[in-house]
Amino acid sequence: MSAYIVGVLVPLLVTILLRNSKNRKIRGVPADVGGEPGFAIRNHRFSSPLSTAWEGVTTLVELFEQACERHRDRFLLGTRKLIARDVEVTEDGRSFEKLSLGDYEWLTYWKTFEAVCNFASGLANIGHVREERAAIFADTREEWFIALQGCFRRNITVVTIYASLGDEALCHSLNETEVTTVICGQKELRKLVHVSGQLNTVKRVICIDDNIPSDSLPDEHGWTITSFANVERRGRENPVDADLPLPADVAVIMYTSGSTGLPKGVMMTHGNVLATVSAVMTIVPNLGKKDIYLAYLPMAHILELAAENLMAAVGSAIGYGSPLTLTDTSSKIKRGTKGDATVLMPTLMASVPAILDRVRDGVVKKVNATGGLSKNLFDLAYSRRLHAINGSWLGAWGLEKALWDALVFKKVRAILGGRIRFILSGGAPLSGDTQRFINICLGAPIGQGYGLTETCAGGTFSDFDDTSVGRVGPPLPCSFIKLINWPEGGYLTNDLPMPRGEIVIGGPNVTLGYFKNEEKTRESYKVDERGMRWFYTGDIGRFHPDGCLEIIDRKKDIVKLQHGEYVSLGKVEAALSVSPYVDNIMVYADPFHGYCVALVVASQSAVEEWASRQGIAYSDFSELCRKEETVQEVQASLVKEAKKARLEKFETPGKIKLLSDPWTPESGLVTAALKIKREAIRKVFADELNKLYSS
Ligand SMILES: *[C@@H]1O[C@H](CO)[C@@H](O)[C@H](O)[C@H]1NC(C)=O
Ligand SMILES: *[C@@H]1O[C@H](CO)[C@@H](O)[C@H](O)[C@H]1NC(C)=O
Ligand SMILES: *[C@@H]1O[C@H](CO)[C@@H](O)[C@H](O)[C@H]1NC(C)=O
Ligand SMILES: *[C@@H]1O[C@H](CO)[C@@H](O)[C@H](O)[C@H]1NC(C)=O
Ligand SMILES: CC(=O)N[C@H]1CO[C@H](CO)[C@@H](O)[C@@H]1O
Numbered sequence: 001m002s003a004y005i006v007g008v009l010v011p012l013l014v015t016i017l018l019r020n021s022k023n024r025k026i027r028g029v030p031a032d033v034g035g036e037p038g039f040a041i042r043n044h045r046f047s048s049p050l051s052t053a054w055e056g057v058t059t060l061v062e063l064f065e066q067a068c069e070r071h072r073d074r075f076l077l078g079t080r081k082l083i084a085r086d087v088e089v090t091e092d093g094r095s096f097e098k099l100s101l102g103d104y105e106w107l108t109y110w111k112t113f114e115a116v117c118n119f120a121s122g123l124a125n126i127g128h129v130r131e132e133r134a135a136i137f138a139d140t141r142e143e144w145f146i147a148l149q150g151c152f153r154r155n156i157t158v159v160t161i162y163a164s165l166g167d168e169a170l171c172h173s174l175n176e177t178e179v180t181t182v183i184c185g186q187k188e189l190r191k192l193v194h195v196s197g198q199l200n201t202v203k204r205v206i207c208i209d210d211n212i213p214s215d216s217l218p219d220e221h222g223w224t225i226t227s228f229a230n231v232e233r234r235g236r237e238n239p240v241d242a243d244l245p246l247p248a249d250v251a252v253i254m255y256t257s258g259s260t261g262l263p264k265g266v267m268m269t270h271g272n273v274l275a276t277v278s279a280v281m282t283i284v285p286n287l288g289k290k291d292i293y294l295a296y297l298p299m300a301h302i303l304e305l306a307a308e309n310l311m312a313a314v315g316s317a318i319g320y321g322s323p324l325t326l327t328d329t330s331s332k333i334k335r336g337t338k339g340d341a342t343v344l345m346p347t348l349m350a351s352v353p354a355i356l357d358r359v360r361d362g363v364v365k366k367v368n369a370t371g372g373l374s375k376n377l378f379d380l381a382y383s384r385r386l387h388a389i390n391g392s393w394l395g396a397w398g399l400e401k402a403l404w405d406a407l408v409f410k411k412v413r414a415i416l417g418g419r420i421r422f423i424l425s426g427g428a429p430l431s432g433d434t435q436r437f438i439n440i441c442l443g444a445p446i447g448q449g450y451g452l453t454e455t456c457a458g459g460t461f462s463d464f465d466d467t468s469v470g471r472v473g474p475p476l477p478c479s480f481i482k483l484i485n486w487p488e489g490g491y492l493t494n495d496l497p498m499p500r501g502e503i504v505i506g507g508p509n510v511t512l513g514y515f516k517n518e519e520k521t522r523e524s525y526k527v528d529e530r531g532m533r534w535f536y537t538g539d540i541g542r543f544h545p546d547g548c549l550e551i552i553d554r555k556k557d558i559v560k561l562q563h564g565e566y567v568s569l570g571k572v573e574a575a576l577s578v579s580p581y582v583d584n585i586m587v588y589a590d591p592f593h594g595y596c597v598a599l600v601v602a603s604q605s606a607v608e609e610w611a612s613r614q615g616i617a618y619s620d621f622s623e624l625c626r627k628e629e630t631v632q633e634v635q636a637s638l639v640k641e642a643k644k645a646r647l648e649k650f651e652t653p654g655k656i657k658l659l660s661d662p663w664t665p666e667s668g669l670v671t672a673a674l675k676i677k678r679e680a681i682r683k684v685f686a687d688e689l690n691k692l693y694s695s
Contacts, residue, residue, distance in 0.1 A: 061245060356435075503551075
C-alpha cells in the first residue's frame with residue numbers, strides 16, 4: 001500500500017502541482033499538420049489558425065471603417081505642434097538641429113475617416129488609376145496612416161520602402177513595382193529628385209510637408225508635385241465612391257532591407273495583415289479605449305504597420321513621435337523641453353532590441369554617474385526585484401515592490417512617461433539581461449515576438465504572464481510552427497532534451513511570396529497537400545516543453561571551417577558584444593582557415609576612458625583605435641567574454657580589426673532595425689578582412 005502511494009500517488013500529485021504552478025503553464029501544444037515531416041506546435045487556445053478576431057470583418061478597410069463608426073468622437077491620431085526649430089553649433093563646429101515641440105493635437109476617429117475618404121478621392125482626382133501602385137516613402141507620421149487607409153479604400157496596392165534605404169534599393173523597388181505616385185516628405189523628395197533619371201514610371205509626387213522645396217521643381221523630371229493637403233482638398237470637392245478590396249487582394253508590397261543584395265518585395269494580402277492584427281489582439285490583455293500608443297518605429301516595418309492598424313481597430317489613441325525625440329534627453333529635443341513620451345504618457349509601445357538596449361544603457365550610465373547612496377540604493381532595489389521576479393510574477397507584487405517602485409523605479413519609469421503597461425518587442429532577439437532590466441525598471445512585461453516580413457510578422461509571441469527570458473513564446477493564434485531536420489548543421493527534431501531544427505511557419509498569415517521573383521518564392525515558400533502555405537525561415541530553433549520557441553541559430557550564419565568545425569557567427573557575436581569596448585561587431589569565418597576573425601566597432605566612451613586611465617596620448621579616436629596596445633586590450637576583453645560564454649578556441653576571433661566609425665543605417669552597414677548586414681560589411685571591409693587572415 002505504501003509503495004503504491006509512493007509509486008503512483010506521489011508522481012500524480014507532483015504532476016498536478018507542477019501543472020498548476022505558473023512556470024509550467026502549457027502555452028503551445030503539438031499540432032497535426034501536413035507537408036514536410038517535422039515537429040509542429042500550435043497555440044494552446046486555438047486548434048485551427050485564426051484569420052479574423054472581428055465578426056464579419058475580412059479586410060483592413062472593413063476593420064478601420066467599423067472602428068470609426070464605433071468610436072466616432074474619440075481621439076485617434078495625435079501629432080505634436082512644432083514650436084521652434086533651432087540649430088545648435090558645438091565647439092568643434094558641428095551643427096545639430098534642435099526642436100521645441102508642443103502638446104499633441106488630435107484628430108478624432110471620424111475626422112480621420114473623413115481625411116482618409118478625401119485622400120482616396122483626391123488620388124482619383126489627380127489621375128491615379130486603381131490598377132497602378134502607389135508608394136509611401138516617409139517617416140512614421142499621421143499622414144502615413146491616412147495615406148495607407150486612403151489607398152486601401154481604392155484597392156490600390158501600397159509599396160512601402162524604408163526611409164533609410166539607399167539609392168539603388170530605392171530605384172529598384174519603385175521601378176520593379178511600376179509605381180506611378182509616390183507619397184513622401186520634403187526630405188525624401190530631395191532624394192527622389194536626385195535619382196529621378198533612373199525612375200521610369202513615376203508620374204506624380206504627393207509631398208506631405210506643405211513647403212515643397214524649390215530645388216525640386218518639375219523641369220528635370222516632369223513629375224507633377226502636389227501637397228498632401230491639396231490632394232485632400234481636391235478629394236473633398238470631388239468625392240468618388242470607394243472601391244473596396246477583397247481579402248485575397250494585395251494590400252502592401254513591403255520592401256525589406258534584406259541583409260544581402262537588392263531588397264525583395266513581399267506581397268501581403270488584406271487577409272494576411274488582418275490575421276496578424278487579430279492574433280496580436282488576443283495576446284495583449286484588455287486592449288482598448290484606455291490605451292495610448294506611442295508610434296515611432298518605421299511604418300515600413302510590419303511590426304509597426306500591424307500595431308497601428310490594431311490600435312485603430314480597438315478605440316485606442318495613436319500619438320506620433322520619432323526615435324530622436326522620444327525622451328527629454330533625446331538628441332533632437334531642445335534642452336529643457338519635453339520629449340514625446342513625457343508629453344504623451346503612453347500605455348503601450350512597440351520597440352526593437354537595439355532601442356531597448358539604449359534605454360538600458362542610458363539608465364545604467366545615469367545611475368553610475370550619480371554614484372554614492374543612490375547608486376547603492378538602485379543596485380539593492382534591482383537585485384531584490386530580480387530575485388522576486390526570477391520565477392514568477394506572483395513574487396513580483398506586494399508591499400516590497402510598492403516600496404522600491406516609489407523609492408527608486410518611479411524616476412526611471414518617468415523617462416517613458418510613467419504609464420507604460422506593455423512593450424512589444426520584435427525584429428531581433430532581445431537579450432535576457434535587457435528584458436529583465438526593462439521588466440524591473442518599468443514594471444511592465446515585454447511581449448517578445450518572432451516573425452518575419454514574409455510571414456507578415458506572424459510567428460510566435462510571448463505570453464503576458466511569462467517571465468522567463470531568452471525565449472520568444474508559443475505560436476501566435478494565426479500560426480503553426482514546425483521544426484524540420486537540418487542534418488548538415490547538426491540540428492534534429494529528435495535531439496534531446498529538446499527538439500531542434502529549421503523553423504518553418506504556416507498559416508493564413510503567410511504571405512503570397514516575393515513580387516516578380518518566382519524563383520526566390522519557390523525556394524522559400526511551399527504549399528502542402530492540405531493547401532496550407534509554409535515559409536522556410538532559415539532560422540534554427542528549439543521547442544521548450546511548455547511549447548515556447550527559442551531561436552538558437554541562423555542557417556546562413558553558420559560557417560564550416562577548414563577542419564570541419566561549425567562556427568555560428570551570430571552566437572559568437574552575441575557572446576562577444578557583452579564586452580564594454582564593443583559598440584558593434586561582425587565575426588567573419590573563412591572556410592579555408594581554421595579560425596575566425598572579427599571587425600569590432602569600438603565603443604568610444606569605454607575605449608577613451610581606458611586610454612586616459614593608461615595615460616595613452618592620441619590626437620583623435622581613429623588614431624587610438626589603430627594603436628597596437630588598444631587592439632590588444634580589446635582583444636583580451638573579447639577572449640575573456642569568450643571564455644565566460646564557453647566558446648571553443650576556433651570560435652574565438654584569432655585576430656581583430658578595431659574600427660572607430662559607428663555602423664549606421666545611413667551607411668548601409670546595418671538595417672533600419674540595426675541588425676548587421678554581413679554582405680555589405682564584407683564588401684566594404686574586404687581589404688581589412690583579407691589582411692586579418694594574411695598577416
Ligand atoms: C483589386 O485590385 C487588384 C489589382 O488591380 C485586382 O486584381 C482585383 O480584382 C481588385 N479587387 C476588386 C474587388 O476589384
Ligand atoms: C527599371 O525597369 C526597366 C524595365 O522595367 C529596366 O529596363 C530598367 O533597367 C530598370 N532600371 C533600374 C534602375 O532598375
Ligand atoms: C556601471 O557600474 C557597474 C559596476 O557597478 C559596471 O559593471 C558597469 O560597467 C558600469 N556601466 C557603465 C555604463 O558605466
Ligand atoms: C534565476 O533563476 C535561474 C534558474 O531558474 C538561476 O539560474 C539564476 O541564478 C537566478 N538568478 C537570480 C538572480 O536569482
Ligand atoms: C491569403 C492566404 O494565403 N490565405 C490562405 C491562408 O491559409 C488558409 C488555410 O489555413 C487558406 O485556405 C487560405 O487560402
